[in-house]
Structures are given as C-alpha cells and as structure tokens.
Amino acid sequence: MRLIINGASGKMGQLAITALAKSDHDIVAKLNHEDDLKKTLSELKPDAVLDLTSAEVVLQNTKTIIESGCRPIIGTSGLTEEAIYSLQTLSKKNHVGGIIVPNFSLGAVLMIQFAEKAARYFPRAEIIEKHHDQKKDAPSGTSLYTAQKIHGVRQNQTVACKETITGALGANVNDIPIHSVRLSGLLAHQEVIFGDTGETLTIKHDSLTRDCFAAGIALACDKVMELGELIVGLEHLL
Numbered sequence: 001m002r003l004i005i006n007g008a009s010g011k012m013g014q015l016a017i018t019a020l021a022k023s024d025h026d027i028v029a030k031l032n033h034e035d036d037l038k039k040t041l042s043e044l045k046p047d048a049v050l051d052l053t054s055a056e057v058v059l060q061n062t063k064t065i066i067e068s069g070c071r072p073i074i075g076t077s078g079l080t081e082e083a084i085y086s087l088q089t090l091s092k093k094n095h096v097g098g099i100i101v102p103n104f105s106l107g108a109v110l111m112i113q114f115a116e117k118a119a120r121y122f123p124r125a126e127i128i129e130k131h132h133d134q135k136k137d138a139p140s141g142t143s144l145y146t147a148q149k150i151h152g153v154r155q156n157q158t159v160a161c162k163e164t165i166t167g168a169l170g171a172n173v174n175d176i177p178i179h180s181v182r183l184s185g186l187l188a189h190q191e192v193i194f195g196d197t198g199e200t201l202t203i204k205h206d207s208l209t210r211d212c213f214a215a216g217i218a219l220a221c222d223k224v225m226e227l228g229e230l231i232v233g234l235e236h237l238l
C-alpha cells in the first residue's frame with residue numbers, strides 16, 4: 001500500500017514511521033503543518049493517509065482524504081459523534097472505506113469493551129482520563145468513544161448534585177461525566193468507574209510507553225484496503 005503519514009514529525013507520527021519500517025507499506029510522503037494535504041493527494045494519489053495531527057484540523061483533513069478517493073486511517077483525537085456520522089455519510093457517497101481509531105493500544109480497546117459489558121449491569125458510570133501535559137485537546141478521543149459505547153448500552157443514571165463551581169462535575173458526554181487530568185509524568189491513562197448500591201467497579205488502563213500503539217497502527221494499515229466503509233474502533237480488526 002502507498003501511504004502518506006500526516007503529522008509525521010509529531011510524537012505519534014514518528015512512532016508510526018518506526019512501526020511501519022519493517023512492513024510492506026511504502027510511505028510516499030511525510031507531511032506536517034506547512035504541507036498542502038489536498039495538493040499532495042492529487043499529485044501522489046496514495047492508497048491511504050494515516051492522520052496523526054491535531055483535533056483542530058482532523059475533521060477537515062478526513063474530509064479532504066475521503067473526497068480525494070483515498071482511504072483515511074485516523075488516529076487523531078477530537079472527532080465528535082456528529083462529525084464521525086457526517087464523515088461516514090461522506091465516505092459512503094465517495095465509496096471509500098477507512099478507519100477511525102480512538103485508541104491503537106490493545107489494552108485500551110479491551111478496557112472499552114469491558115466497560116461496555118459492565119454498563120449492562122451498573123446504573124451509573126464516570127470516566128477519569130489522564131494525559132501528559134503536552135496533549136492539546138480534552139477530553140481524549142478514547143474517553144469520548146467510551147462514553148458513546150456506554151450510552152449505547154444504557155442511559156446513565158442522573159444525580160441531583162449541583163455544581164457550585166462550573167466544571168466541578170466534569171464534561172457531560174451523553175450524561176456521562178468525563179474528568180480530564182493533564183500532568184507531566186503521565187502518558188495516557190483512563191479509569192471507568194461504575195457505581196451501584198454498596199459497591200463500585202473500576203476498569204483501568206495505563207499506556208506506559210507509546211510503543212503500546214505500534215502494533216495497532218500496523219494492524220490498521222494492513223487491513224484498511226479490505227474495509228468497505230468508514231468504521232470506528234480497532235476492535236473490528238482484532
């Protein structure tokens with residue numbers, strides 16, 4: 001597969017280049033901020049673009065990729081449920097498959113699946129996501145995706161608690177509070193806490209080094225040409 005990496009000089013872009021070094025994929029361009037994605041797509045006509053850029057530009061980048069007839073592999077966070085729906089509609093119209101991956105690590109994928117399972121039994125959940133202080137957006141893509149998955153199973157039970165300071169209860173996503181922590185020393189961590197009478201259940205995942213994303217990046221690249229639509233989540237490829 002002929003592949004462009006967008007955001008190639010970033011932390012995840014660099015990891016992707018290393019992860020794909022031994023693969024059969026041909027990285028035909030490594031793009032960054034100053035490069036013109038649309039122009040490069042029309043010149044090089046690659047099979048796919050792996051986007052690891054920023055929440056501010058990911059929606060437009062993904063539209064540009066799909067409209068060029070190329071397959072998107074989106075690791076960048078920040079796409080809302082509505083944005084994803086609009087991209088899926090666009091990909092159908094353009095007959096282009098691809099994948100949006102909220103988290104490339106196996107442990108995080110399983111954490112979300114276990115949370116989805118627990119949501120059938122527990123009436124209320126809250127999410128705490130913690131990341132390094134260089135992360136430019138909040139909440140994380142993983143926490144948004146987890147909230148969507150829990151919401152797909154059940155309505156989160158509401159509480160009567162009123163905020164006396166705005167933000168104290170976290171961001172409300174499908175009635176599920178997401179609390180974002182940004183501190184140096186952290187990499188990427190998430191806890192999903194379920195509560196019911198007299199007990200709590202915590203499902204917790206820690207990314208300790210970025211290497212945990214490498215196998216997932218390679219898997220998404222290996223499989224993207226087989227996808228007939230724009231899907232969300234690495235779990236569909238495992």
Ligand SMILES: NC(=O)c1ccc[n+]([C@@H]2O[C@H](COP(=O)([O-])OP(=O)(O)OC[C@H]3O[C@@H](n4cnc5c(N)ncnc54)[C@H](OP(=O)(O)O)[C@@H]3O)[C@@H](O)[C@H]2O)c1
Binds near residue numbers: 010011075104
């Ligand atoms: N899915 C996952 O498993 C996973 C895991 C970790 C991180 N992420 C996400 O991946 C994204 C990248 O993370 P990171 O840690 O690599 O960030 P980073 O180190 O800040 O790298 C982002 C890169 O994208 C470039 N960029 C920014 N805007 C661009 C644009 N309009 N066009 C082309 N390139 C652009 C940046 O260039 P400049 O430096 O010149 O701005 C930089 O090279 C973030 O959204 C992050 O949340 C996803």
